Amino acid sequence: MSASRVLVLHLGLLAGLFALQFVLPAYHHGNLARIMVLAAYAVGYNILFGYTGLLSLGHALFFAAGMYGMALMIQHGGASPAPALLAGVLAGAVVSGLLALLALRTTGVAFMIVTLMFAQAGYLTILYFAEWTRGDEGFVIQQAQRVLWGIDLSQPTARYFAAWALFSLVFLISLWLVRRPFGRTLIAIRENEERVRMLGYDTFAHKLGAMVISGTISAGAGAAYGLLFGYAGASFASVQYSIFPLLWVLLGGAGTVLGPFVGTLFMFYLIDLSSGITSAYMLIAGVVLVLLTLFAPQGLVGELRKRIFRGLP
Amino acid sequence: MTLLSTRGLSKSFDGLQAVTDVSFEVAKGDIHALIGPNGAGKTTLVGMICGRVAPSAGQVIFDGQDITDLPAHRRIMLGMAYTFQITSIFRGLDVAENVALAARRRHPAPRVAEAVAKALRQVGLAPYSDETAGNLSYGHQRLLEIAMGLVQQPRLLILDEPTQGLSEGEIAGFKTLVRDLKSETTLLLIEHNMSVVMETADRVSVLNAGAILAEGTPAEIRANAAVQAAYLGTSDA
Ligand SMILES: Nc1ncnc2c1ncn2[C@@H]1O[C@H](COP(=O)(O)OP(=O)(O)O)[C@@H](O)[C@H]1O
Ligand SMILES: [Mg+2]
Numbered sequence: 001m002s003a004s005r006v007l008v009l010h011l012g013l014l015a016g017l018f019a020l021q022f023v024l025p026a027y028h029h030g031n032l033a034r035i036m037v038l039a040a041y042a043v044g045y046n047i048l049f050g051y052t053g054l055l056s057l058g059h060a061l062f063f064a065a066g067m068y069g070m071a072l073m074i075q076h077g078g079a080s081p082a083p084a085l086l087a088g089v090l091a092g093a094v095v096s097g098l099l100a101l102l103a104l105r106t107t108g109v110a111f112m113i114v115t116l117m118f119a120q121a122g123y124l125t126i127l128y129f130a131e132w133t134r135g136d137e138g139f140v141i142q143q144a145q146r147v148l149w150g151i152d153l154s155q156p157t158a159r160y161f162a163a164w165a166l167f168s169l170v171f172l173i174s175l176w177l178v179r180r181p182f183g184r185t186l187i188a189i190r191e192n193e194e195r196v197r198m199l200g201y202d203t204f205a206h207k208l209g210a211m212v213i214s215g216t217i218s219a220g221a222g223a224a225y226g227l228l229f230g231y232a233g234a235s236f237a238s239v240q241y242s243i244f245p246l247l248w249v250l251l252g253g254a255g256t257v258l259g260p261f262v263g264t265l266f267m268f269y270l271i272d273l274s275s276g277i278t279s280a281y282m283l284i285a286g287v288v289l290v291l292l293t294l295f296a297p298q299g300l301v302g303e304l305r306k307r308i309f310r311g312l313p
Numbered sequence: 314m315t316l317l318s319t320r321g322l323s324k325s326f327d328g329l330q331a332v333t334d335v336s337f338e339v340a341k342g343d344i345h346a347l348i349g350p351n352g353a354g355k356t357t358l359v360g361m362i363c364g365r366v367a368p369s370a371g372q373v374i375f376d377g378q379d380i381t382d383l384p385a386h387r388r389i390m391l392g393m394a395y396t397f398q399i400t401s402i403f404r405g406l407d408v409a410e411n412v413a414l415a416a417r418r419r420h421p422a423p424r425v426a427e428a429v430a431k432a433l434r435q436v437g438l439a440p441y442s443d444e445t446a447g448n449l450s451y452g453h454q455r456l457l458e459i460a461m462g463l464v465q466q467p468r469l470l471i472l473d474e475p476t477q478g479l480s481e482g483e484i485a486g487f488k489t490l491v492r493d494l495k496s497e498t499t500l501l502l503i504e505h506n507m508s509v510v511m512e513t514a515d516r517v518s519v520l521n522a523g524a525i526l527a528e529g530t531p532a533e534i535r536a537n538a539a540v541q542a543a544y545l546g547t548s549d550a
């Protein structure tokens with residue numbers, strides 16, 4: 001696929017998402033705003049899992065670092081949204097850098113376990129400091145505290161636009177990154193790390209970079225989620241929120257730029273629709289997931305790439 | 314001029330002594346063959362030279378610098394290139410990207426494409442540059458590895474049994490390639506095929522049971538009784 005067609009396809013998605021806000025009914029309009037923020041999280045996860053080949057079970061730690069970095073700054077630091085968002089993103093960068101230094105000494109299953117354990121430790125830390133975090137219950141960020149540059153982010157239109165802007169930013173970063181030499185080296189590490197090392201690359205430094213970029217994007221999504229939807233709670237640091245981005249990316253297509261969004265959208269509506277039909281909606285969702293892994297093991301966009309769009313990044 | 318030397322290099326794997334006290338030198342500009350029966354420790358020895366294997370004892374000196382403590386990627390950046398005995402390529406990526414990954418460490422971005430095309434032409438893989446590497450025939454995959462080494466314009470190119478599994482025609486092409494390279498680089502060549510060794514090498518070191526058994530010109534090695542007993546007479550070569 002030529003570079004210009006790739007660009008048209010990816011920019012087309014962003015243009016489509018922008019235009020949709022004018023036609024969508026309120027319910028789906030709200031959903032899509034939420035999906036775009038969660039998809040931004042999945043984009044971050046995909047950098048490490050899909051492109052670098054490192055399966056983390058601890059990304060909720062980064063998502064929550066962003067969310068709490070932002071929310072605590074507002075709640076207890078009296079900060080306005082812009083510096084609070086920045087604090088959330090920085091918290092994610094620092095936490096992911098520190099965890100990378102420890103976890104990247106391991107590979108494979110050990111890496112999964114180390115990331116899982118540190119994320120659990122993060123979750124417990126949030127519960128432990130309940131005086132500030134309000135633990136499981138969490139806390140609401142008031143409407144008055146959510147006005148960014150004069151824009152009230154609790155309003156649906158502003159919220160949709162903010163979610164779109166965030167998603168567009170990380171989506172374009174991801175598209176740019178994976179076509180840069182750095183991103184191509186990450187892909188090569190996923191394919192054959194020993195060979196990359198013997199070509200003269202410092203693979204540890206590359207994986208460290210990938211994990212910090214991945215963690216920072218995830219934290220940005222977490223911070224935005226808290227700010228746009230006005231709530232921070234410990235459940236966002238739980239293991240469930242580490243599994244979600246893995247599922248979204250697997251469904252949409254690991255190691256594709258479009259996959260995280262497609263997977264998040266698909267899973268969101270799969271659960272939404274099936275819960276409208278039956279209370280056993282997780283059963284329906286489970287069956288569809290099993291069918292997909294059987295018939296589209298590379299994820300939706302991954303299969304598209306295999307069958308139609310060869311060379312899709 | 315010596316480009317590479319080892320001093321008392323040894324390696325034991327959990328008690329198994331794979332390489333014992335090897336001191337040898339590779340002169341700049343030479344095609345230096347390393348031969349010896351299977352299990353002699355050749356791969357382990359070059360592994361210690363390029364940094365894949367940590368030595369139990371001894372030193373590696375490259376271009377006058379003690380590199381024993383340098384990690385592999387730093388040694389590569391000093392001008393070594395290494396091709397694996399067991400083909401190690403990026404099977405899921407296309408041929409040109411495989412070579413480009415090797416080229417980007419050495420060449421400024423605008424010159425990568427040109428360097429890749431040249432290396433692919435040198436090994437005869439130019440027509441396959443858009444092919445997925447995993448779809449190449451075994452022989453072509455070996456040639457791809459060599460192209461990945463060449464494109465780095467290394468000062469020392471280490472090839473571990475590059476002709477293993479190649480057809481007669483491909484081996485003939487390889488000999489020509491090696492002779493062409495002589496003006497550009499120094500080669501350390503682990504090789505089982507005696508015709509390749511005899512026709513291309515300037516010097517030959519024979520490794521047996523982890524130790525250097527003999528060293529000399531191809532003619533001297535061929536005439537060496539100990540070598541014949543240990544290796545030539547009993548091998549499939
Ligand atoms: N990673 C390893 N762990 C344990 N033993 C090894 C390892 N690598 C090589 N060996 C052993 O060291 C000896 C030398 O192997 P190698 O260097 O591959 O020989 P060659 O390349 O000459 O065939 C063999 O007995 C081999 O089984
Ligand atoms: Mg060997």
